[in-house]
Amino acid sequence: MDADELLTLVARGDRAAFEALYALVSGPVYGLALRVVRDPAQAEEVAQEALLELWSSAARFDPARGSALAWTLTLAHRRAVDRVRSARAAGERDRREARRSHHPAFDQVVEEVEAGLERDEVRRCLDRLTALQRQSVTLAYYDGYTYREVAERLSVPLGTVKTRMRDGLDRLRACLVGAV
Amino acid sequence: MRLPRRPPRPGDDLHSLAAPYALDALDHAERDRYEHHLAACAECAAEVRTLAEDTVRLARSTAVPAPAALRARVLAAVRTAPQEPAAPREPASSREPAARRRARRLPRTGAARARRDRFRPSGPWLLLVPFATTTAAAALVVAALFAAEAHRTREELDAARDRAREIAHVLAAPDARAAGGADETGGVLGVVASASEGRAVVTLGGYGRPPGDRVHQLWLVRPGAPPHSLGLFDGDAPLLASGLEPGPASLAVTVEPGGGSSRPTGTPLVQVALESVGFGG
Structure with missing residues (x-):
């Protein structure tokens, strides 16, 4: 059964379906949370919240609006992003980042564990984007910056950032699907 | 594989937000505004749908195995956590039996339970799980106790559901x-x-x-x-x-x-x- 079918069963309170769905999505959910919040304990909290929301809000899933995986990862990503944004607002993340620069071990571990075909493909295709496209996409998606913040950080106009995000995603898709 | 793009029109700033929206790069206010717009723009919805699958690829490439404790915690919590009703516009009377059936289905049958993780209950209590300063073990205990309460009237079920919500709240507190x-x-x-x-x-x-x-x-x-x-x-x-x-x-x-x-x-x-x-x- 695929994630879409499982999520439909979960919406009816099927716990066995939830377990099966958990097996499919927990890796991407946790990995994404870890990538964005960059702290294993917080990533676990974010993943837990998102996965419980997946259970409690399953009835809100509408297959017409996208895949179950996309919906699930959106739940997780929004929570992760909310968390880094409020941490950033409180100045915590900068301190944590400063601390981490003395302890590079964590990033190394992540790099090693993350090794995988799909990651390699995405990385290869990200490398094919222009620097501005790539930074616009990754600063937003992996680092949780708003497009306004991305524009500020990259010192480019807002319109440019929006366009680069769009071009970046288009090119990424072309590369991954069309194997350019 | 390029998406057809609408030619830009003056004042249609919202349309250009599809990619930032798909990347979660909007603040809350802007996201709300865009979602409002999305509800009325089929073209934009299709666009966002495609872009969202692109972000799935970005997300999947970060996948790492989730900690085992997370699984135990989430699956335990799911046994007590209430769900939003399947169809909010449905009359309450047709929702109730489903919820009750669900409650009555607990505890799981032997076969289903045997498939579960290593924290399998031995009777109503989970004394196999040592209490630690993590909420995971305790959540399992609470979940197992809930599972033991099977046959309940509708009022009892409602009360139990409220209590489950309160309990889930305490369990989820950051300092629990x-x-x-x-x-x-x-x-x-x-x-x-x-x-x-x-x-x-x-x-x-x-x-x-x-x-x-x-x-x-x-x-x-x-x-x-x-x-x-x-x-x-x-x-x-x-x-x-x-x-x-x-x-x-x-x-x-x-x-x-x-x-x-x-x-x-x-x-x-x-x-x-x-x-x-x-x-x-």
């Missing part, structure tokens, strides 16, 4: 901590508490039902103050204790006559210091 107290006979008092919420989820196991109409009563015991009743245990169901304050205090259980007592008449069977769940000083 778990502790357990045991006596020599194997009876256990399990506590998951959040000091910031001043609440605790308390479970009692291994004692069976007291003889006759006698009951297990939970007390808050503070130095220099008379014990204060926190409620009566009803079988295996967890008790939610509220209004707990920081400071030296402990939770204790006694056997009392039916209906409970205003002051404990028996000696405590088992006790847990609240300090062990973050209520220090």
Whole structure:
């Protein structure tokens, strides 16, 4: 059964379906949370919240609006992003980042564990984007910056950032699907 | 594979937000505005759908195995956490039986349970799981106790659902901590508490039902103050204790006559210091 079918069963309170769905999505959910919040304990909290929301809000899933995986990862990503944004607002993340620069071990571990075909493909295709496209996409998606913040950080106009995000995603898709 | 793009029109700034929206790069206010727009723009919805699948690829490439403790915690919580109704516009009467069927399906059948993780319950109590300063074990205990309550009336079910929600809230509190107290006979008092919420989820196991109409009563015991009743245990169901304050205090259980007592008449069977769940000083 695929994630879409499982999520439909979960919406009816099927716990066995939830377990099966958990097996499919927990890796991407946790990995994404870890990538964005960059702290294993917080990533676990974010993943837990998102996965419980997946259970409690399953009835809100509408297959017409996208895949179950996309919906699930959106739940997780929004929570992760909310968390880094409020941490950033409180100045915590900068301190944590400063601390981490003395302890590079964590990033190394992540790099090693993350090794995988799909990651390699995405990385290869990200490398094919222009620097501005790539930074616009990754600063937003992996680092949780708003497009306004991305524009500020990259010192480019807002319109440019929006366009680069769009071009970046288009090119990424072309590369991954069309194997350019 | 390029998406057809609408030619830009003056003043249609919102259309250009599809990619930032798919990347979650909008602030809350802008996201709300865009979603409002999305509801009325089929073209944009299709666009966002495609872009969202692109972000799925970005997300999947970060996948790492999730910690085993997360699985245990999430699956345990799911056993008590309520779900939003499947169809909000459905009349309540047609929703109720489904919910009740669901409740009655618990506990799982032997086969289904055997497939579960290594924290398999041995009877109604999960004494295999040591209490630790993580909420995972306690959540499992609470979940197992809930699963034991199968046949309930609609009112009871509603009450149980409310209680499950409250309990889930305490379990999910960022400062939730778990502790357990045991006596020599194997009876256990399990506590998951959040000091910031001043609440605790308390479970009692291994004692069976007291003889006759006698009951297990939970007390808050503070130095220099008379014990204060926190409620009566009803079988295996967890008790939610509220209004707990920081400071030296402990939770204790006694056997009392039916209906409970205003002051404990028996000696405590088992006790847990609240300090062990973050209520220090």
